[in-house]
Structures are given as structure tokens and as C-alpha cells.
Amino acid sequence: xxxxxxxxxxxxxxxxxxxxxxxxxxxxxxxxxxxxxxxxxxxxxxxxxxxxxxxxxxxxxxxxxxxxxxxxxxxxxxxxxxxxxxxxxxxxxxxx
Amino acid sequence: xxxxxxxxxxxxxxxxxxxxxxxxxxxxxxxxxxxxxxxxxxxxxxxxxxxxxxxxxxxxxxxxxxxxxxxxxxxxxxxxxxxxxxxxxxxxxxxxxxxxxxxxxxxxxxxxxxxxxxxxxxxxxxxxxxxxxxxxxxxxxxxxxxxxxxxxxxxxxxxxxxxxxxxxxxxxxxxxxxxxxxxxxxxxxxxxxxxxxxxxxxxxxxxxxxxxxxxxxxxxxxxxxxxxxxxxxxxxxxxxxxxxxxxxxxxxxxxxxxxxxxxxxxxxxxxxxxxxxxxxxxxxxxxxxxxxxxxxxxxxxxxxxxxxxxxxxxxxxxxxxxxxxxxxxxxxxxxxxxxxxxxxxxxxxxxxxxxxxxxxxxxxxxxxxxxxxxxxxxxxxxxxxxxxxxxxxxxxxxxxxxxxxxxxxxxxxxxxxxxxxxxxxxxxxxxxxxxxxxxxxxxxxxxxxxxxxxxxxxxxxxxxxxxxxxxxxxxxxxxxxxxxxxxxxxxxxxxxxxxxxxxxxxxxxxxxxxxxxxxxxxxxx
Numbered sequence: 130x131x132x133x134x135x136x137x138x139x140x141x142x143x144x145x146x147x148x149x150x151x152x153x154x155x156x157x158x159x160x161x162x163x164x165x166x167x168x169x170x171x172x173x174x175x176x177x178x179x180x181x182x183x184x185x186x187x188x189x190x191x192x193x194x195x196x197x198x199x200x201x202x203x204x205x206x207x208x209x210x211x212x213x214x215x216x217x218x219x220x221x222x223x224x225x
Numbered sequence: 226x227x228x229x230x231x232x233x234x235x236x237x238x239x240x241x242x243x244x245x246x247x248x249x250x251x252x253x254x255x256x257x258x259x260x261x262x263x264x265x266x267x268x269x270x271x272x273x274x275x276x277x278x279x280x281x282x283x284x285x286x287x288x289x290x291x292x293x294x295x296x297x298x299x300x301x302x303x304x305x306x307x308x309x310x311x312x313x314x315x316x317x318x319x320x321x322x323x324x325x326x327x328x329x330x331x332x333x334x335x336x337x338x339x340x341x342x343x344x345x346x347x348x349x350x351x352x353x354x355x356x357x358x359x360x361x362x363x364x365x366x367x368x369x370x371x372x373x374x375x376x377x378x379x380x381x382x383x384x385x386x387x388x389x390x391x392x393x394x395x396x397x398x399x400x401x402x403x404x405x406x407x408x409x410x411x412x413x414x415x416x417x418x419x420x421x422x423x424x425x426x427x428x429x430x431x432x433x434x435x436x437x438x439x440x441x442x443x444x445x446x447x448x449x450x451x452x453x454x455x456x457x458x459x460x461x462x463x464x465x466x467x468x469x470x471x472x473x474x475x476x477x478x479x480x481x482x483x484x485x486x487x488x489x490x491x492x493x494x495x496x497x498x499x500x501x502x503x504x505x506x507x508x509x510x511x512x513x514x515x516x517x518x519x520x521x522x523x524x525x526x527x528x529x530x531x532x533x534x535x536x537x538x539x540x541x542x543x544x545x546x547x548x549x550x551x552x553x554x555x556x557x558x559x560x561x562x563x564x565x566x567x568x569x570x571x572x573x574x575x576x577x578x579x580x581x582x583x584x585x586x587x588x589x590x591x592x593x594x595x596x597x598x599x600x601x602x603x604x605x606x607x608x609x610x611x612x613x614x615x616x617x618x619x620x621x622x623x624x625x626x627x628x629x630x631x632x633x634x635x636x637x638x639x640x641x642x643x644x645x646x647x648x649x650x651x652x653x654x655x656x657x658x659x660x661x662x663x664x665x666x667x668x669x670x671x672x673x674x675x676x677x678x679x680x681x682x683x684x685x686x687x688x689x690x691x692x693x694x695x696x697x698x699x700x701x702x703x704x705x706x707x708x709x710x711x712x713x714x715x716x717x718x719x720x721x722x723x724x725x726x727x728x729x730x731x732x733x734x735x736x737x738x739x740x741x742x743x744x745x746x747x748x749x750x
Contacts, residue, residue: 131286167593174590194592195579202600203274203579211578211604213542216419217272218427225275 137184141193144183148173151180199225227481231255232749234470234484236455236499239307240727241713241734242490243434246442246449248738254745256447257482258439259472261491262304264451267435270310270425274580277424280304280311284454285631285638287494291622292643295525295680299581301492305451306434308492309727311425313547314404314432316356317569317724318347318732320367320556326617326720330558332565333617336719337691338700344370346732354437354731355410358402365397366553375407379418383539383608384549384573390666391552391572394658398550398572404432404728405545420575422546423582431545438731453480456635457503458487458710464507467710473633485749486741488702489687490713490734493523497624497686497716498638513687513704513712518697520624522685523642524721526613529568529652530674531659532587534606535667541576541584541608549573555612556723561654565647566615567723568655574609589676606669610662612655613681615723619645624686644678652678682726684715702737709748713737 130137149158149169158166172178173186183189201207204224208215232254235242242258250256261284271277282301289295302308321340326333348371350356357375364370377400391398405422406415416430429436443449452475459468459481469483489496497520501511511519548571555561555568577583584603591599622643626636656673663671690696693705702717704710713734715726722729741748 131288170592174592190592191589194589195586197592198583198585198596199275199579202585203577203583207578211600213578213604215272216421216542218417218419218421219268219271221271221273221276225273 140183141189144181144189145169145173147183148178148181152178228483230469230483231257232484233486233488234259234482235488235490236470237261237307237490237492237714238305238434238439238449239302239490239714240309240434240730242307242488243437243439243442244731244734245488245490245713245738246447247438247445248735248742250442250445250447252742252745254742256442257484258442258447258449259453259455259470259482260305260449260451261454262302262451264449265304265306265310265435267427267429270427272419272421272424274424274577274583277311277580280425285635288627288637288639290639291641293678293680295523295640295642295683297494297683300681300683305439305449310433310435311423312727313422313545313725314727315547315551315571315725316358316402316404316728317551317553318367319343319722319724319729320553322556322558323567323720323722326558330565333720334690334695336700337689340368342700343729343732343736344368346736347728350728350731350735354404354432355406355413356402356404357407359400362399363402363553366556373402375410377401378403378405378407378416378545378549380549380573381418381540381543383541383544383575386535386539386608387572387610387662387666388550390662390664393665394661396552396554396570396662398552401548401551401571401573402728403545403547405547406430416545418544418575420542420544420546420577454633455491455499456633458489458499458512459503460505460507460512460707464505465707467512467707477632486709486711488711488713493683493686493714493716494624494638494640496712496714498626500687501624501626502635513697513706513710515706516693518688520686521620522618522688523622523624523640523683524616524618524685524718525642525680526616526682526721526723527644527648527652527678528681529612529614529655529659530609531611531656531663531671532607532609532674533663533666533668533671534602535608536606536669538605539608544573544575546575546582555655555658561651564650564654566617566651568615568651569613569723570610571613572610576607587674609674610659612659613723613725614648614651614655615721616644616648618685618688618720622685642680648678682715682721684718684721684726687712687716688719689717690719701740702733703748711737711741
């Protein structure tokens with residue numbers, strides 16, 4: 130993958146919506162119900178979406194998952210939610 | 226305005242460049258260090274995986290090809306301190322058997338030096354920058370040397386819990402040697418065990434270059450120029466000597482820094498890229514590359530991680546990102562039946578939630594509510610151990626210049642890397658043993674950290690040897706072809722061993738820099 134990385138994210142999110150529309154009567158990923166979203170992500174993770182177009186599904190999954198993990202679990206709030214002492218040397222003043 | 230000519234220009238302010246800078250500046254040489262990235266201060270090292278991304282590789286990308294493309298998001302650096310600004314500071318050394326694989330097994334190649342040539346420098350580095358550990362305990366596997374200047378680090382339940390498992394399969398674990406302070410050392414404080422080493426230690430308890438050799442170099446007058454993107458090494462008309470380097474400054478303006486000696490101490494992939502891009506009529510294949518060996522024999526380590534959940538609170542947030550315990554018990558090249566290559570074993574790692582080492586990555590298949598449930602359980606009882614494996618050098622694993630160029634007009638580098646058949650065998654053998662250890666340790670759940678075979682710690686590309694017929698540099702890092710051009714870092718390793726490379730990088734850099742200082746007039750004259 131080569132910078133600028135925004136191009137990759139645009140292509141990845143576009144691929145997700147394209148697959149979502151194809152499988153769900155034209156609805157974008159954000160318009161799906163939770164169960165439908167999970168089903169699509171699980172298929173994408175295993176490279177099982179037929180007609181997938183764009184960056185490889187498993188790679189898109191890994192990258193977006195990593196970012197989501199950082200956002201949900203990698204912040205001071207995320208640590209607090211898991212009951213783990215954050216113990217910063219220098220605490221971040223902003224989450225990112 | 227032209228830059229004033231200096232004695233030595235060093236490209237890269239990581240572990241190796243910092244060591245060269247310190248030795249040469251303290252020897253009275255005028256030293257300039259050109260660093261591609263920013264000039265980090267300790268206060269920039271925020272305890273956060275998000276913020277820690279700032280010290281990971283940026284700049285022109287490398288194109289990654291082969292059956293096992295090299296992943297370099299974690300093993301490289303960006304800015305002053307290089308990868309050693311965020312390394313785990315595990316300080317195992319290479320062992321005597323690493324230096325003579327050809328002689329003992331008719332595989333790969335021998336180093337042109339022996340363990341005994343490097344050992345005094347391991348000891349000296351330990352004194353210079355501070356190493357904690359128990360040398361006596363290690364000496365069941367290696368020749369005796371000096372004691373480490375500090376006692377071993379504290380241990381925690383997340384490390385101790387594995388010990389009976391290792392014992393049951395006959396693996397002796399000893400306190401890990403680490404480049405960290407178990408006590409105050411040379412004015413730097415003792416570690417406080419909060420596990421943020423991997424995004425940089427801002428208190429200086431971990432021996433990063435800023436608080437060790439680079440700090441010494443600056444005190445001795447070395448100048449560090451950040452945001453200096455070196456594109457070519459320059460030579461005289463006859464091609465017999467290097468005369469300096471071309472680089473682009475923060476304003477993206479071309480600069481030339483003349484010097485009597487050039488030391489390339491950039492990343493192991495970047496050094497060959499620079500040599501290949503420095504071709505002239507006299508050196509049509511690139512500098513130091515008449516034999517075509519520049520960029521060849523790239524090597525990586527791979528790790529077999531065994532992951533487990535215990536039915537108790539193992540306090541996995543406590544400790545350091547480096548290991549609490551280590552073992553060379555499987556370091557023999559044929560230690561695992563049916564496989565070839567050394568394995569180096571570690572246990573006891575402080576864990577965070579996210580990023581490469583985070584325990585969210587212990588189950589990559591989980592997302593959403595299932596991941597949330599796993600994270601809750603893992604926060605209490607998750608721990609892991611690892612075995613690093615050795616890849617044999619293969620001439621097909623290489624760096625080349627690509628057709629595409631970066632913003633300075635320099636061709637991008639392409640890293641082509643494929644593991645040979647030995648690697649999966651060793652990888653599997655270490656997985657199998659890891660699961661046996663986990664079972665005997667009483668883990669409630671245990672699994673192997675599979676996926677693609679990882680590629681960590683890039684080495685080779687400008688390997689050392691006995692002469693131009695088999696290598697790019699001699700054992701000091703001096704190129705066979707151009708005496709005032711030195712290479713530094715893991716690129717000069719002849720073979721990779723299985724030990725984390727940075728202790729050896731420091732030791733070989735100290736050895737090379739001291740030789741250069743001693744023979745200055747013949748090299749630079």
C-alpha cells in the first residue's frame with residue numbers, strides 16, 4: 130500500500146458500500162441492520178463476498194479493525210472500560 | 226551556501242549511526258548526522274499507541290514483493306533515535322554457533338569474525354548504555370564475559386506463570402538481558418514497569434539513542450540535522466573515494482555535505498537503496514557493487530507466538546514490552562528435529578490493548594460483541610510467549626530500485642522476500658513446543674498465533690565477509706571497494722541468528738567506529 134493513505138481508505142470504504150448495495154438491495158453499509166452488517170463484515174474477513182471490487186476484503190477488514198480497536202480500546206477511556214490501569218508516563222491530551 | 230566540509234557524515238540517527246557519532250565525536254572528529262525524519266525529544270514520547278504511530282516509519286514507501294513480503298511498520302523508525310526510539314530493548318546476543326554455520330553445518334556462510342571478536346563489545350556496550358540481566362545465568366549457553374552493570378529487572382505474574390511449563394519440557398529460562406535500568410544508572414532513573422516501551426520511554430530508563438550514544442555525540446559536538454533526506458553518496462572523478470552525500474533539506478532544497486568519511490547507517494533496506502542510486506560511470510551498478518552483492522541476502526526473523534488465557538489475574542499490563550525471561554535452550558541450529566536454524570525464546574511481556582502487540586490482535590477473527598467479550602476476559606488472564614526463528618541467507622531475497630520515484634526523484638526501493646522450506650518447519654516446531662509449554666503451565670485456553678509467517682527485524686543487504694568475492698563489507702563495516710565508505714547496522718550481519726538484533730548492532734557499530742577512529746589517517750587521508 131502506498132501513500133497517500135486517504136486513497137486506500139476511500140477505495141476500501143467504497144468497496145464495502147458497493148458490496149453492501151449489491152447484497153442488500155442498494156442499501157449502503159450504514160443503512161444495514163446490525164445483523165446484516167456483521168454478516169457482511171464476516172464474509173469480507175474471509176474473502177467470501179462474491180463480486181467484491183476494490184482492495185482485498187481480508188486486508189480491508191484487518192486495517193479497519195485495527196483502527197477501530199485503536200479508537201475503542203486504545204484510548205484512556207477504552208482502558209477504563211476494561212478495568213486496566215492506563216499508567217501513562219506522558220498522558221495524551223487528545224485521544225489522537 | 227555550501228556546507229562546510231566535515232570529517233564524517235553519518236546517514237541515519239538510529240542505533241548504529243548514534244554509536245558511530247559518539248565514538249567519532251569523542252575522538253575529536255567533526256561529525257554531522259543527517260536524519261530523514263524529525264528531531265524527537267523525550268517529551269514527544271506520549272504513552273499511547275495512537276500517538277506512538279508518529280515514531281513508526283514514514284517517508285517514501287518500499288514496494289513489498291515475494292512470497293513473504295517484508296512488513297516494516299513496526300521494525301523501522303522515523304526520526305532521531307530510529308527504530309531504537311521505540312524498540313523493546315531485548316538484549317540477547319548472538320552465540321558462537323551463529324558465526325560458523327558454514328563450517329559446522331555446510332549451510333549459509335561463516336562470519337569473518339568469531340563470537341570472541343564481538344564479545345568485548347557486548348560487554349562495553351552494556352557498560353556504556355546500561356544493561357540489566359544475569360550474565361552468570363546465561364553462561365550455561367555461552368562463554369563467560371563481564372557481569373551486566375545492573376541486576377535483572379523485576380518479574381511479574383504474567384511472566385512467572387509460564388515457568389513451570391517451560392521446566393516441564395526441559396527449557397531453562399533465565400532473567401532476560403535488556404537495555405533498561407533495573408536501578409538508576411548514569412543519572413538515568415530506574416524503570417517503573419508501566420509497559421509503554423514500544424512507543425518510546427520518555428524517562429530514559431530504556432536505553433534509546435537519545436539518552437545514550439546520541440546524547441554523548443551531541444555533548445561531544447556532533448551536529449544532528451533532522452529532515453535531511455539523503456539521495457546519493459558522491460565520489461571523486463576516479464571513483465576511488467567518496468566525497469560526501471547529496472541530500473534534500475526540510476525546505477526540499479538540494480544540499481551537499483562533503484566529508485572525508487561517509488557512514489551509511491540508515492535502515493537495512495535504505496542503505497542498499499542509497500548505494501544502488503549512487504551509480505556513476507565508474508560504478509555503473511552502484512557503489513560498492515562490482516560483485517553485484519549490494520542489496521542481496523536480506524534476512525528477517527519470524528516468531529511463533531503461543532497465546533493463552535489463564536484462570537487468574539496475570540496483571541498483563543505490568544512490566545516492560547521486552548521480556549522478563551529468555552532462553553537459548555533451542556538455539557542449536559538443529560535443536561528441533563527436522564528443522565534448521567536457531568530459536569530464541571522469551572516470556573513475560575507487558576501487554577497493551579491495541580496496535581501490533583496489543584491483545585486485541587490475539588484473535589483477529591473476532592469483531593463486535595465477540596471481540597468485546599474476549600477483551601474483557603483477556604484483560605484479566607491473557608499472556609503469551611514467543612520463539613524467534615532464524616532465516617538462512619538467500620541471495621534471491623534482495624533490494625532493487627523500482628521504476629517509480631519519490632518526491633526527490635530517487636527511485637523507490639523494492640524488497641523481494643520469500644522464505645525457504647526450512648522456515649515453516651522451524652515455525653511449526655516452535656508452535657508445537659509452545660502449546661506443550663502452555664498446557665503444562667496450566668493455561669485454560671491456548672492457541673498458536675498463526676496467520677502469515679511474520680517478518681521481523683530486517684537484516685542483510687550489505688553483508689560482511691572475508692573479501693569482495695563473498696560480501697560488501699569487512700567485519701568493521703568498511704566497504705571492500707571504497708575504503709572511506711562504511712556501512713553500519715544489521716545490514717552487515719552475515720547471518721541473522723535468532724536473537725533480537727539491536728545489542729549486536731550496537732556492539733558491531735562500536736567495534737567499527739573504534740577501528741575507524743584508530744585508523745583514521747589511513748582511511749580518511
